[in-house]
Amino acid sequence: MAKRGGKRTVGVPYRFHVTPGIFMNSLVPVADNSGAKLVRVIGVVGHYSKSVHRRIPGAGVGDMVVVVVREGKPELRKQIFRAIVVRQRRPYRRPDGTWVAFEDNAVVIVTPEGDPKGSEIHGPVAMEATLRWPTIANLASIVV
Incomplete structure (x- = not known):
């Protein structure tokens, strides 16, 4: 019997396969x-x-x-948010055959709908994140 309802996704529904580089309990800079x-x-x-x-x-x-x-502003500490991974150290392969790895891991704090809470993003942002989350692409200064 087929499943009912299907998955409810936020952002663009398609996704390239990216090797996971950030796991539970990882400390990640924003x-x-x-x-x-x-x-x-x-x-x-x-x-x-x-x-x-x-x-x-x-x-x-x-x-x-x-x-x-x-770590951060006192009113934000111990608060739970959602975030999008924009950089990871672990190398991953793109469909064209190139391998990409960043110097550090990084996330961007977003609302549950996927809109960024900040007004600018520091450092490069992976192309896969900008394709899946267009609102992050608008704030990114460098897309790799």
Whole structure:
């Protein structure tokens, strides 16, 4: 019997396969001016962690994650937000055969609908993230 309802996605529904580079409990710097400096990943949106025994959910470039702010403005600390992964150190392969790896990991804090909370993004942003989240592409100064 077919499943009913289907998946409800936020952003562009298609996605390139990206090797996961950020996992649960990772401390990741924030690449925007929302006021948060360092966040801890506490979940990956759209990842069902009970599929394989003891598998830790991982996120790649362009994925939405659930984060808690560890360092930043006092009113943001200990608050839970959603964020988009815009850079990862782990190399991943693009469909044209090139391999991409960034110098650091980074996320951008967003609303549950996918709109960025900050008004600018520091550093380069992966092309996969801009294709999936057009609002992030508008704020990105460098797209790699």
